[in-house]
Amino acid sequence: MRKIALLITGLSVSVQLLAQNDDSLFIRRIANEILLNGKAYDNLRELTKNIGGRLAGSPNMVKAENWGQDVLRKTGADKVWLQQCMVPHWVRGGKDEATAFYLNAPSKGIAVTRVAKNLDVIALGNSLGTGAKAILADIVEVNSFTELEAKKDQLKGKIVFYNVKFNSTYIRPFEAYRDAVTYRGSGASRAAKYGALAVIVRSMSHSTDNNPHTGAMRYDSINAKIPAVAVGLKDADWMDEQLKKGPLSVSMKTNGHFLPDTIGHNVIGELTGSTYPDQYITVGGHLDSWDPAEGAHDDGTGIAHTIEIMRAFKALGFHPKHTIRFVLFANEENGTRGGKKYAEEAMAKKEKHVFALESDAGGFAPRGFGFEVTDDQFAKIIQWKSLLEPYGAGNLVRGGDGSDIESLRESLKTPTSGFLPDPQRYFDYHHARNDVFENVNKRELELGAISMAALIYLVDKYGL
Amino acid sequence: MRKIALLITGLSVSVQLLAQNDDSLFIRRIANEILLNGKAYDNLRELTKNIGGRLAGSPNMVKAENWGQDVLRKTGADKVWLQQCMVPHWVRGGKDEATAFYLNAPSKGIAVTRVAKNLDVIALGNSLGTGAKAILADIVEVNSFTELEAKKDQLKGKIVFYNVKFNSTYIRPFEAYRDAVTYRGSGASRAAKYGALAVIVRSMSHSTDNNPHTGAMRYDSINAKIPAVAVGLKDADWMDEQLKKGPLSVSMKTNGHFLPDTIGHNVIGELTGSTYPDQYITVGGHLDSWDPAEGAHDDGTGIAHTIEIMRAFKALGFHPKHTIRFVLFANEENGTRGGKKYAEEAMAKKEKHVFALESDAGGFAPRGFGFEVTDDQFAKIIQWKSLLEPYGAGNLVRGGDGSDIESLRESLKTPTSGFLPDPQRYFDYHHARNDVFENVNKRELELGAISMAALIYLVDKYGL
Numbered sequence: 001m002r003k004i005a006l007l008i009t010g011l012s013v014s015v016q017l018l019a020q021n022d023d024s025l026f027i028r029r030i031a032n033e034i035l036l037n038g039k040a041y042d043n044l045r046e047l048t049k050n051i052g053g054r055l056a057g058s059p060n061m062v063k064a065e066n067w068g069q070d071v072l073r074k075t076g077a078d079k080v081w082l083q084q085c086m087v088p089h090w091v092r093g094g095k096d097e098a099t100a101f102y103l104n105a106p107s108k109g110i111a112v113t114r115v116a117k118n119l120d121v122i123a124l125g126n127s128l129g130t131g132a133k134a135i136l137a138d139i140v141e142v143n144s145f146t147e148l149e150a151k152k153d154q155l156k157g158k159i160v161f162y163n164v165k166f167n168s169t170y171i172r173p174f175e176a177y178r179d180a181v182t183y184r185g186s187g188a189s190r191a192a193k194y195g196a197l198a199v200i201v202r203s204m205s206h207s208t209d210n211n212p213h214t215g216a217m218r219y220d221s222i223n224a225k226i227p228a229v230a231v232g233l234k235d236a237d238w239m240d241e242q243l244k245k246g247p248l249s250v251s252m253k254t255n256g257h258f259l260p261d262t263i264g265h266n267v268i269g270e271l272t273g274s275t276y277p278d279q280y281i282t283v284g285g286h287l288d289s290w291d292p293a294e295g296a297h298d299d300g301t302g303i304a305h306t307i308e309i310m311r312a313f314k315a316l317g318f319h320p321k322h323t324i325r326f327v328l329f330a331n332e333e334n335g336t337r338g339g340k341k342y343a344e345e346a347m348a349k350k351e352k353h354v355f356a357l358e359s360d361a362g363g364f365a366p367r368g369f370g371f372e373v374t375d376d377q378f379a380k381i382i383q384w385k386s387l388l389e390p391y392g393a394g395n396l397v398r399g400g401d402g403s404d405i406e407s408l409r410e411s412l413k414t415p416t417s418g419f420l421p422d423p424q425r426y427f428d429y430h431h432a433r434n435d436v437f438e439n440v441n442k443r444e445l446e447l448g449a450i451s452m453a454a455l456i457y458l459v460d461k462y463g464l
Numbered sequence: 465m466r467k468i469a470l471l472i473t474g475l476s477v478s479v480q481l482l483a484q485n486d487d488s489l490f491i492r493r494i495a496n497e498i499l500l501n502g503k504a505y506d507n508l509r510e511l512t513k514n515i516g517g518r519l520a521g522s523p524n525m526v527k528a529e530n531w532g533q534d535v536l537r538k539t540g541a542d543k544v545w546l547q548q549c550m551v552p553h554w555v556r557g558g559k560d561e562a563t564a565f566y567l568n569a570p571s572k573g574i575a576v577t578r579v580a581k582n583l584d585v586i587a588l589g590n591s592l593g594t595g596a597k598a599i600l601a602d603i604v605e606v607n608s609f610t611e612l613e614a615k616k617d618q619l620k621g622k623i624v625f626y627n628v629k630f631n632s633t634y635i636r637p638f639e640a641y642r643d644a645v646t647y648r649g650s651g652a653s654r655a656a657k658y659g660a661l662a663v664i665v666r667s668m669s670h671s672t673d674n675n676p677h678t679g680a681m682r683y684d685s686i687n688a689k690i691p692a693v694a695v696g697l698k699d700a701d702w703m704d705e706q707l708k709k710g711p712l713s714v715s716m717k718t719n720g721h722f723l724p725d726t727i728g729h730n731v732i733g734e735l736t737g738s739t740y741p742d743q744y745i746t747v748g749g750h751l752d753s754w755d756p757a758e759g760a761h762d763d764g765t766g767i768a769h770t771i772e773i774m775r776a777f778k779a780l781g782f783h784p785k786h787t788i789r790f791v792l793f794a795n796e797e798n799g800t801r802g803g804k805k806y807a808e809e810a811m812a813k814k815e816k817h818v819f820a821l822e823s824d825a826g827g828f829a830p831r832g833f834g835f836e837v838t839d840d841q842f843a844k845i846i847q848w849k850s851l852l853e854p855y856g857a858g859n860l861v862r863g864g865d866g867s868d869i870e871s872l873r874e875s876l877k878t879p880t881s882g883f884l885p886d887p888q889r890y891f892d893y894h895h896a897r898n899d900v901f902e903n904v905n906k907r908e909l910e911l912g913a914i915s916m917a918a919l920i921y922l923v924d925k926y927g928l
Contacts (some may be wrong), residue, residue: 031633035633036631171911206906365829390635424829424905424908440891445887
């Protein structure tokens with residue numbers, strides 16, 4: 001009996017090894033297809049260079065939706081459709097401007113004069129403008145909400161400058177972002193509570209340039225909706241230095257406002273499953289982007305990954321067992337209405353969703369994947385580590401999916417995952433004017449598509 | 465007895481865990497020091513922007529040596545000295561030029577005319593120029609040495625075009641380089657054997673631009689020393705296309721020549737060991753670079769890493785047990801005379817070298833290290849994996865050190881290692897005009913220094 005048991009164990013190990021070998025060979029075919037015949041880079045060029053920034057509600061949003069439909073169709077989807085959702089329609093409304101004024105230090109009989117210096121700023125997304133007249137006020141700098149509270153009696157009629165540095169000692173910059181983004185998100189309302197007229201937020205970045213980084217903010221329902229801008233890092237450091245020498249005032253003018261909500265769409269392409277056509281695997285990125293640049297790493301690369309996975313599957317004649325949905329989500333940046341709509345409709349139609357994967361961390365070389373799954377599911381996933389390692393994507397960790405698929409997880413308990421590319425350069429470009437095609441590397445982009453395709457292939461084959 | 469044995473085993477595991485925890489904390493201190501107070505990026509800026517390209521024998525070589533001495537001293541080396549070696553002195557001698565001529569296709573009564581197109585070329589390092597008069601000859605394209613041999617009767621009086629593509633299906637581009645570099649190295653002599661007048665080599669890269677990539681070639685002692693250039697990838701593809709339509713001739717002019725060997729130096733800084741002052745750990749990169757750019761990733765970043773490790777150790781008050789030598793090697797690119805000299809002197813002085821580590825694969829985010837060590841040594845090293853993983857450097861593999869330390873390994877059996885940063889972008893810049901400071905990312909550079917410092921710390925503490 002023991003011998004038979006051993007034999008069976010041995011057999012099962014061999015079968016598993018053979019399967020792993022088959023998988024390894026198929027993933028190698030995916031890799032060759034993408035590295036030799038890949039269209040991810042060309043698709044990204046079209047989206048970024050021919051269309052450009054594509055904020056929800058903008059004319060470019062519509063262009064991007066049309067482009068997405070067209071590409072998904074050309075790439076060979078069995079079915080392509082638009083899933084309508086209402087999206088917010090914030091517009092920048094003009095050029096954001098800020099000028100700092102300070103008194104020069106008197107020296108050798110030169111009289112004290114008022115000196116002006118332009119600051120490189122960008123209004124935060126969803127923020128309301130100053131109106132036709134600029135706001136001119138003294139600056140009060142704070143480095144935390146604790147300091148804001150401590151200085152609450154000094155804020156009336158002032159501009160609050162949140163100079164909260166990106167913590168560079170985190171190895172994963174996303175942790176620095178998590179800490180800092182609260183000042184961008186709620187800094188305006190918290191300062192307005194004490195009578196501040198506007199806020200300036202240090203950009204959420206550790207870049208070496210002075211490009212300001214925008215991103216979503218939100219007003220609470222209680223306090224005045226005061227203007228809010230992000231300022232470039234060099235200018236932020238300069239303001240900090242200047243404030244040590246004496247008072248600093250800033251004149252700022254922004255023009256942000258909301259137009260009525262408008263119609264946007266998730267753009268969805270499907271490859272129909274051979275065995276479980278009514279069970280869905282979702283892979284996607286978001287089609288919208290902030291307006292100052294081309295939305296290359298955020299999230300043109302997620303879109304390019306998504307389409308490339310379908311292209312590779314078709315080119316290899318791979319027929320998935322489950323229906324795979326390739327989703328170009330609407331309005332991630334300032335509303336996640338696309339992700340919410342997708343989950344709502346899945347709920348309403350009682351769809352069975354097996355897995356969802358998002359790429360929204362840039363088109364850099366793969367490191368791995370984060371998973372929001374049960375212990376049992378993770379135990380299964382971790383067995384695939386050696387299949388993903390050759391492509392640099394062997395770092396499989398718990399936690400982290402993506403804004404567009406979290407509604408699916410929350411409402412349908414769908415296991416979800418986020419692609420984890422190397423994170424070091426992401427916040428150099430994130431929501432800034434340099435998030436352009438030229439800052440995406442072709443091979444790094446392709447390796448991301450390979451890793452994601454491999455994971456989708458494994459989930460489709462083995463389930464979760 | 466068994467219980468005691470278990471107890472001892474348990475104790476030893478605990479001691480090991482405690483030690484790992486200490487190590488983890490110290491490496492975290494290294495990381496914080498480098499991420500908060502790092503000078504690697506500033507040092508790299510000085511070397512690349514204030515000095516620039518620094519080929520062996522050039523005036524910039526001398527400037528770089530002076531700078532290196534100065535920085536090592538300022539950084540706190542116990543001892544700094546120059547180790548003299550004779551270096552080759554190849555000079556480009558002027559602008560490299562090539563023009564292609566072809567016949568346009570006759571259409572609608574337009575006569576056939578000869579059309580000229582400039583090609584973006586760069587003479588290979590060590591190659592001899594065409595002389596005052598350009599070489600004009602028909603092109604014969606080959607895609608391998610096998611094809612060269614097959615066409616040997618067609619080569620007399622022609623220019624051979626080695627259009628050997630970088631194999632993009634390798635996940636590690638260094639493997640593509642290994643395959644392709646033989647055409648750069650020995651292509652000229654092998655074509656000269658059959659009477660070719662010159663060679664044009666497709667650049668060793670998979671970049672998306674047209675920058676030609678130089679690099680060392682060598683003539684054999686038998687055949688004519690014919691001129692040799694690299695051509696940009698877009699021009700290479702164009703030539704290939706054009707040759708399918710009809711004959712193509714190229715006029716090329718290069719000016720490379722050798723001046724007499726001259727004096728160069730390894731620049732060496734030392735931190736004296738507290739316990740084993742006469743046992744050496746070497747860490748280094750190479751100070752020389754090709755001339756068309758600033759030698760940023762090749763190998764300014766290796767120099768910046770090297771100096772930064774010393775700076776961090778000093779800042780943390782870390783006193784190594786072994787003497788650590790920080791070596792800025794001379795003449796890696798076209799002679800490796802610096803590395804050879806270093807090993808020769810170590811042999812002559814019967815020095816005991818415990819370990820040597822080189823950074824010469826760019827300043828990208830760390831992935832791990834390659835090791836040229838014994839099985840026992842590797843078994844020890846692999847235990848450090850979990851200490852290096854948090855910094856992205858957990859990929860510890862057999863094989864691969866660096867050109868400057870291989871002589872030490874060969875002559876003294878020193879265990880050696882090469883830092884392995886992410887390899888995807890290296891050959892976009894390698895030996896080309898875009899290998900400039902702007903293409904190095906500050907955090908990626910710093911993370912490399914952290915990983916290398918951690919490894920040096922572990923080898924110093926535990927030996928090999």
